Amino acid sequence: MVLDDLGDYLKGTLKKIANAVHIDKKLIKEVVRDIQRALLQADVNVKLVLELSKKIEQRALEEKPPAGMSSREHVIHIVYDELVDILGDSRELPVKKQIIMMVGLYGQGKTTTCGKIAIYFKKKGLRPVLIAGDVHRPAAYEQLKQIADQVNVPFYGDKKEKNAVKVVKKGLEEFKRNSDVIIVDTSGRHKLEDALIDEMKDIFKATKPDEKLLVMDAAVGQQAGPQAKAFNDAIDITGIVLTKLDGTAKGGGALSAAAEVGAPIVFIGTGEHAKDFESFDPAGFISRLLGMGDIKALLEKAEESFKGKDAEKTARRIMSGKFTLHDMYDQMDMLKGMGSLKKVAEMLPGGFPGKGKVKDTDMDDTENKLAKFRVIMDSMTDDEMNDPSIIRSSRINRIAKGAGVENRNVKELLKYYKMTKRMMKGFSGNRKMRKNLMKQLDFGN
Numbered sequence: 001m002v003l004d005d006l007g008d009y010l011k012g013t014l015k016k017i018a019n020a021v022h023i024d025k026k027l028i029k030e031v032v033r034d035i036q037r038a039l040l041q042a043d044v045n046v047k048l049v050l051e052l053s054k055k056i057e058q059r060a061l062e063e064k065p066p067a068g069m070s071s072r073e074h075v076i077h078i079v080y081d082e083l084v085d086i087l088g089d090s091r092e093l094p095v096k097k098q099i100i101m102m103v104g105l106y107g108q109g110k111t112t113t114c115g116k117i118a119i120y121f122k123k124k125g126l127r128p129v130l131i132a133g134d135v136h137r138p139a140a141y142e143q144l145k146q147i148a149d150q151v152n153v154p155f156y157g158d159k160k161e162k163n164a165v166k167v168v169k170k171g172l173e174e175f176k177r178n179s180d181v182i183i184v185d186t187s188g189r190h191k192l193e194d195a196l197i198d199e200m201k202d203i204f205k206a207t208k209p210d211e212k213l214l215v216m217d218a219a220v221g222q223q224a225g226p227q228a229k230a231f232n233d234a235i236d237i238t239g240i241v242l243t244k245l246d247g248t249a250k251g252g253g254a255l256s257a258a259a260e261v262g263a264p265i266v267f268i269g270t271g272e273h274a275k276d277f278e279s280f281d282p283a284g285f286i287s288r289l290l291g292m293g294d295i296k297a298l299l300e301k302a303e304e305s306f307k308g309k310d311a312e313k314t315a316r317r318i319m320s321g322k323f324t325l326h327d328m329y330d331q332m333d334m335l336k337g338m339g340s341l342k343k344v345a346e347m348l349p350g351g352f353p354g355k356g357k358v359k360d361t362d363m364d365d366t367e368n369k370l371a372k373f374r375v376i377m378d379s380m381t382d383d384e385m386n387d388p389s390i391i392r393s394s395r396i397n398r399i400a401k402g403a404g405v406e407n408r409n410v411k412e413l414l415k416y417y418k419m420t421k422r423m424m425k426g427f428s429g430n431r432k433m434r435k436n437l438m439k440q441l442d443f444g445n
Contacts, residue, residue, distance in 0.1 A: 006252065007289045009038035010083075014076055014290060023071040028060045035079065042252035043221050048086055048259060056082050080286060087255060087282035091239065091264040095124045099172075099182045099207050103200055103231055104215035106188040109243035109269060111140060113215050114185045115147035116269065116277040117241075122153065126180035131171035132157030133203060134187040135164045144185050151274070154179065165202050172207065184209070192227065197234045204235045213266065215241045216254045224257035232261045239266035242280075246270045323421045325385040329377050332370055372405065373413045379403040388417055 013034045020027050032053045039049045056078055065074035093100075100117065104110040111134070118128040130148045132155070134140035141157045148155035156171035168184055175182055186203055189196045204212070214237045216224055231237055240258045245251065245268050258265045265280040377385065379402030384391055391399070396410045403410075 006038055006042040009034070009041075010079075010290055013038070014079065017072055017075050017079075020072065023060075023075055025061060028057060028075070031060075031075070031079075032057045039252060043256075044086075044252035045222070045225060045256040045260060048256050052082050052086050055085075080290065083286045083289075084282045086259055087265065087285065088259045088262070089264055090280060090282050091266055092279050093211060093239070093266055095121070095126065097126075097180045098210035099184065100211045100213060101184050101186060101204065101207060101209035101235070102213050102215060103186050103235065103237070104188055105191065105227065106137065108188065108215045108217045108220075110188060110215040111143050111147065111185055112272070113241050113243060113267075113269065113277075114144060114183050115151050116274055117183055117213075117267070118148075118153045118181075119151050119274045120267075120277070121181045122151070127153075127178070128181040128183060129154040129156070129171075129175045129179040131155075131168055131175070131182065131184045133164050133168045133171075133184045135162050135167060136187045140185070140187075164199055165206050168203055169206055192230050197230070200231075200234055211239060212237045213239045213241055214263070215243060216257065218242050218245045218251040218254045220257075221253040224253040225260045228257040228261045228263070232263060237261070237263050239264055241265070241267045241269065243269040246276065325377055325380065325388055325417060328417055328420060329374065329385070332374055369412075372403075372409060373416065376400075376403045376405060376410055376413050388414060 013031055016034070017023070017027070017031060035056065036049055036053045039052070040046065059078045059082075060075050063074070063078070065071055069077070102110050102114055102117075114130055118130060121128045130144055130153060132141050132144045134144075141159050145155050145157060154175065156167075156174050158167050158170065161167050164187060171184070172182065184203065184207060187196065187199060212235045214228060214231045216227070220227065228237070228240065240263050242251075242254050242265055255265070265282075268278060268280050268285075270276045270278075376399060379399045380391075384395065384399075391410075391414060396407050400407045400410050
């Protein structure tokens with residue numbers, strides 16, 4: 001994830017607070033300097049950094065910890081609060097009939113984001129459509145049409161028409177009766193130009209959009225502020241979408257640009273796939289950055305991944321001590337639907353066991369191994385999936401050939417299954433833990 005370096009710096013700062021013998025003025029000033037250095041290196045706007053550090057220092061020196069909270073916990077809480085505050089208020093797009101106008105410069109991921117937003121509203125039960133309002137970039141029409149086909153939503157565009165306003169008006173006329181969310185992709189430029197601003201204003205007048213979303217690449221750096229201001233001055237943007245947060249860019253410039261113009265970040269993109277796209281929650285984002293996890297986002301992804309499956313039936317079977325390869329396959333399927341292991345781990349409080357020691361390559365190896373296990377299970381019969389104890393040498397040979405793997409890979413899967421089953425059996429034997437989990441999952445009634 002982008003801002004990994006910033007996260008490491010900030011986690012180191014929090015550790016310094018947690019391990020301090022005393023919280024005094026000297027330590028607080030040292031902590032504030034560390035935070036300033038980390039944020040500036042991440043390209044966060046200088047003015048915002050100074051405002052933030054001043055607030056942290058003032059609160060840490062003047063405020064008394066609430067009852068039941070230690071001085072260390074209080075200072076950590078202040079740092080967390082102020083980092084959340086710098087990102088501004090959160091806001092979700094309303095689930096209703098609307099027109100959304102997408103703006104941004106070339107190369108920011110605007111057209112791809114149109115498809116992701118269409119998927120977002122499809123999952124909410126609405127009927128989204130896409131209009132190709134970018135008439136200048138040669139491949140824009142084909143790219144948006146391909147995306148529309150991939151996500152299975154209606155599309156309108158006209159390759160021959162070079163007047164963007166005419167294309168958008170015809171698209172609106174085409175879709176006004178049989179759609180709920182009309183998403184209009186607009187032209188970009190390599191840099192801000194008067195022609196781009198004028199065209200945006202004309203499309204804005206023609207469409208009267210409910211939402212005007214600015215798409216910005218996390219790598220844009222300190223240019224993010226002036227860019228966001230120019231777009232905001234032109235059409236009064238209602239939200240920002242940050243893309244490519246999975247890269248190695250510093251990202252602080254784009255994050256702080258939202259605070260500068262007063263427009264909330266509504267979505268963040270952390271990869272090319274549809275699942276690598278989520279509503280932005282400042283508190284959850286900072287929690288992940290500080291290694292505190294984001295349970296809310298984790299549960300939302302799990303719920304989305306399990307949609308359409310009988311989660312209760314699976315949970316009850318596992319809780320009863322029965323655990324087959326079918327159940328393990330479903331677990332892997334659900335985990336795969338939630339995104340990469342690294343992204344899932346970031347949502348867990350404290351990350352995952354040994355976080356900081358586990359390399360990305362190790363996470364990738366684990367992910368590849370689980371994918372191979374799925375292929376092996378696809379080569380098994382239903383009887384074998386229900387009762388793996390029947391799998392002997394002759395069956396192992398057949399399964400390995402069918403999956404295109406070696407015999408040792410099949411044996412490794414069976415070993416992994418036995419270990420997982422033992423863990424599940426121990427869990428199912430803990431009545432109190434089982435009861436609490438079923439209650440949390442709302443299966444207790």
